[in-house]
Amino acid sequence: MNNIHVIGLGLLGGSFALALKKEKPSLNFTGFDASERNLKDALTLGIIDQSSEVIPAETDVVILATPVDTLESLLLSALDQIQENTLVIDFGSTKEALCKAVADHPKRTQYLAGHPIAGTEYSGPKAAKPDLLEKKVFIICEMEKTDVHLKGMAYDILESLNMKLRFMDPEEHDRQLAFVSHLSHISSFMLGKTVLDKMEDDKNIFDMAGSGFASTVRLAKSSPAMWAPIMEANQGNILDALDAYISNLSKFREKIAEEDKSGLKEEMASINKIGDILDLGR
Amino acid sequence: MNNIHVIGLGLLGGSFALALKKEKPSLNFTGFDASERNLKDALTLGIIDQSSEVIPAETDVVILATPVDTLESLLLSALDQIQENTLVIDFGSTKEALCKAVADHPKRTQYLAGHPIAGTEYSGPKAAKPDLLEKKVFIICEMEKTDVHLKGMAYDILESLNMKLRFMDPEEHDRQLAFVSHLSHISSFMLGKTVLDKMEDDKNIFDMAGSGFASTVRLAKSSPAMWAPIMEANQGNILDALDAYISNLSKFREKIAEEDKSGLKEEMASINKIGDILDLGR
Numbered sequence: 001m002n003n004i005h006v007i008g009l010g011l012l013g014g015s016f017a018l019a020l021k022k023e024k025p026s027l028n029f030t031g032f033d034a035s036e037r038n039l040k041d042a043l044t045l046g047i048i049d050q051s052s053e054v055i056p057a058e059t060d061v062v063i064l065a066t067p068v069d070t071l072e073s074l075l076l077s078a079l080d081q082i083q084e085n086t087l088v089i090d091f092g093s094t095k096e097a098l099c100k101a102v103a104d105h106p107k108r109t110q111y112l113a114g115h116p117i118a119g120t121e122y123s124g125p126k127a128a129k130p131d132l133l134e135k136k137v138f139i140i141c142e143m144e145k146t147d148v149h150l151k152g153m154a155y156d157i158l159e160s161l162n163m164k165l166r167f168m169d170p171e172e173h174d175r176q177l178a179f180v181s182h183l184s185h186i187s188s189f190m191l192g193k194t195v196l197d198k199m200e201d202d203k204n205i206f207d208m209a210g211s212g213f214a215s216t217v218r219l220a221k222s223s224p225a226m227w228a229p230i231m232e233a234n235q236g237n238i239l240d241a242l243d244a245y246i247s248n249l250s251k252f253r254e255k256i257a258e259e260d261k262s263g264l265k266e267e268m269a270s271i272n273k274i275g276d277i278l279d280l281g282r
Numbered sequence: 283m284n285n286i287h288v289i290g291l292g293l294l295g296g297s298f299a300l301a302l303k304k305e306k307p308s309l310n311f312t313g314f315d316a317s318e319r320n321l322k323d324a325l326t327l328g329i330i331d332q333s334s335e336v337i338p339a340e341t342d343v344v345i346l347a348t349p350v351d352t353l354e355s356l357l358l359s360a361l362d363q364i365q366e367n368t369l370v371i372d373f374g375s376t377k378e379a380l381c382k383a384v385a386d387h388p389k390r391t392q393y394l395a396g397h398p399i400a401g402t403e404y405s406g407p408k409a410a411k412p413d414l415l416e417k418k419v420f421i422i423c424e425m426e427k428t429d430v431h432l433k434g435m436a437y438d439i440l441e442s443l444n445m446k447l448r449f450m451d452p453e454e455h456d457r458q459l460a461f462v463s464h465l466s467h468i469s470s471f472m473l474g475k476t477v478l479d480k481m482e483d484d485k486n487i488f489d490m491a492g493s494g495f496a497s498t499v500r501l502a503k504s505s506p507a508m509w510a511p512i513m514e515a516n517q518g519n520i521l522d523a524l525d526a527y528i529s530n531l532s533k534f535r536e537k538i539a540e541e542d543k544s545g546l547k548e549e550m551a552s553i554n555k556i557g558d559i560l561d562l563g564r
Contacts, residue, residue, distance in 0.1 A: 184473060187469050206559050208399060217466070220554070222550070232543055246531050249528050256524070266506075272502070274477075274478060274499060
């Protein structure tokens with residue numbers, strides 16, 4: 001393995017390249033970004049060594065780390081371009097549509113459907129950092145459909161980055177991510193909106209905001225260019241998650257309206273166990 | 283100023299005493315907690331020097347740092363007990379009802395209605411830490427109703443703790459806190475519940491949870507004994523905040539259902555500015 005080509009040089013693609021460079025300094029990194037500014041920044045920051053709009057013939061692994069609405073065409077075009085010993089991995093936040101789109105492609109075995117569970121509310125190459133992926137979960141979907149030798153290269157990379165592998169169906173992936181990731185982003189955006197609307201009456205309302213508010217609203221700084229396509233691609237699951245969330249909020253609202261203090265206490269106490277679950281999960 | 287008496291030796295009361303001890307080592311701290319265990323822990327951890335169920339006669343400042351449903355009777359009883367040069371400060375998360383309850387008390391001038399905007403999702407004396415209040419906002423309501431000389435003692439303490447003072451009406455306080463604090467806690471609890479419910483079908487769903495989920499759900503570890511009374515005391519404002527939040531979620535849901543990608547992008551982009559506002563506010 002000598003050459004890696006990264007398409008999409010933002011937070012995730014950039015962090016991946018920086019981390020892998022550190023572990024395997026002999027690798028050569030080429031790459032491309034539709035934004036000229038990102039491309040320039042990625043070169044300046046040493047994320048890639050050379051820019052290249054086409055995938056160089058000698059590339060071993062192509063990484064696709066762009067918003068999910070661009071992945072299908074990028075993936076199909078990458079598969080059309082590559083040699084027989086090249087692997088393409090995508091980092092998209094939704095997997096079902098992409099796996100379907102590529103299911104009958106003659107080079108399906110040269111594709112690995114991946115998703116690193118890592119990110120921050122910031123985006124772009126300047127937000128990239130070499131430890132972003134460290135010890136994070138990397139989900140692989142339909143692993144049985146990828147060529148065994150090419151898969152070996154992917155495992156080698158993921159192991160050197162200290163990532164924890166998980167395997168699941170694309171449908172299961174998208175359903176679960178709607179609840180543990182996509183819903184959190186929507187709840188955060190809407191919390192932000194609710195308080196921004198309130199600011200019209202209460203100008204100094206943000207003076208009162210403590211660390212709790214900052215924590216729940218942090219994701220409202222996330223990139224719309226990344227998140228609108230996720231909401232489109234995972235529409236059904238996200239609507240399910242949102243409906244469950246709104247229903248829970250409405251029932252909790254009724255308990256407050258009815259002054260059901262013991263009901264509120266019991267409910268919150270039973271949710272407190274999430275603390276243990278999350279701590280165990282780390 | 284020689285003697286401080288702290289009633290309620292949990293996260294907030296404990297952190298206050300630890301911090302003030304560090305700044306003014308000559309002060310003597312007495313205190314009490316309805317939980318025997320908390321009281322014992324507070325003595326072991328050096329939060330207080332002696333335990334005392336009654337307020338010692340020579341006390342300069344009494345701090346009330348208990349759940350909001352206990353504050354009214356504790357405040358009235360404290361005012362009844364104290365000498366004329368003693369000040370009582372409460373740290374309650376809601377202020378309107380308490381200020382009303384004490385409005386006609388003959389010793390009203392010996393009370394300062396306070397609220398430090400500080401906390402974590404943990405509770406009890408073991409969660410207390412001397413830097414919790416450092417550089418945080420301390421809200422004072424109805425400052426004009428407190429005796430000028432007694433208020434001087436409070437300013438002296440708050441200044442030595444490096445806190446930033448803000449002054450507002452109790453009504454304004456409760457309304458704003460419903461939006462920037464109480465709503466965040468409810469959104470977090472309900473996010474936790476929505477995913478815990480989902481765990482019945484998808485056992486390993488928490489494996490997929492990244493730092494974004496952890497951040498939005500962190501407050502779901504908060505103490506029900508503290509939060510159920512806040513929801514009761516600030517019912518009207520919390521219902522307003524929740525209704526606005528649920529309405530925003532429902533409208534956003536419609537945009538997703540209608541595949542209004544440009545509408546979603548615009549909405550999220552306009553909420554992104556909360557990042558600048560929060561950063562400026564710190």
